[in-house]
Amino acid sequence: GAVVSQHPSWVICKSGTSVKIECRSLDFQATTMFWYRQFPKQSLMLMATSNEGSKATYEQGVEKDKFLINHASLTLSTLTVTSAHPEDSSFYICSASPEGVHEKLFFGSGTQLSVL
Amino acid sequence: AQRVTQPEKLLSVFKGAPVELKCNYSYSGSPELFWYVQYSRQRLQLLLRHISRESIKGFTADLNKGETSFHLKKPFAQEEDSAMYYCALSSYRNTGKLIFGQGTTLQVKP
Numbered sequence: 001g002a003v004v005s006q007h008p009s010w011v012i013c014k015s016g017t018s019v020k021i022e023c024r025s026l027d028f029q030a031t032t033m034f035w036y037r038q039f040p041k042q043s044l045m046l047m048a049t050s051n052e053g054s055k056a057t058y059e060q061g062v063e064k065d066k067f068l069i070n071h072a073s074l075t076l077s078t079l080t081v082t083s084a085h086p087e088d089s090s091f092y093i094c095s096a097s098p099e100g101v102h103e104k105l106f107f108g109s110g111t112q113l114s115v116l
Numbered sequence: 117a118q119r120v121t122q123p124e125k126l127l128s129v130f131k132g133a134p135v136e137l138k139c140n141y142s143y144s145g146s147p148e149l150f151w152y153v154q155y156s157r158q159r160l161q162l163l164l165r166h167i168s169r170e171s172i173k174g175f176t177a178d179l180n181k182g183e184t185s186f187h188l189k190k191p192f193a194q195e196e197d198s199a200m201y202y203c204a205l206s207s208y209r210n211t212g213k214l215i216f217g218q219g220t221t222l223q224v225k226p
Binding site for chain 1: 120125158159160161162202212213214215216217218219
């Protein structure tokens with residue numbers, strides 16, 4: 001089946017630095033990808049919709065200057081957490097669909113970000 | 117407001133017992149409801165969706181619009197069913213844009 005690769009699996013960084021997370025669709029093209037955030041023992045919260053070739057659409061309350069999303073190709077979306085702070089520590093998950101319909105929505109394995 | 121509620125954080129049953137994972141939703145339009153499952157150390161994957169009205173791994177879920185519920189059921193639980201289960205909702209217009217419930221951990225004891 002289709003695979004979504006997310007890298008890195010975990011990252012530890014110092015406060016004030018920026019961290020980039022990659023989400024790749026390995027065997028299909030995805031015009032749309034989604035970024036979620038999950039706090040410990042809580043649900044997944046949609047952060048933004050990444051659109052290939054255009055600006056991302058952010059959910060209410062998500063700072064677009066803080067969480068930069070780039071979807072430069074049909075197989076790659078990146079999420080950059082800029083000037084990270086300890087409160088940004090979380091589990092970040094991406095998802096993608098080969099045909100833009102959720103019945104074929106595939107999830108990455110997630111990235112655990114820890115900001116010291 | 118759009119919301120999905122899973123009232124149980126943990127559901128523990130013995131092997132062979134019936135299972136019902138509860139899910140209630142709040143949505144003003146016509147929702148699509150899903151159940152996703154995450155087995156230990158694996159990524160989230162789709163279990164079933166209400167439109168297809170299918171049974172996957174013995175699980176079924178019926179959308180009850182009157183009660184705004186989409187409970188997940190299985191008549192006889194197996195140990196391999198132990199996992200985290202998420203109920204999720206989307207609109208027909210925003211495919212892929214999912215609103216998740218808090219998740220329920222199902223623990224099936226031998």
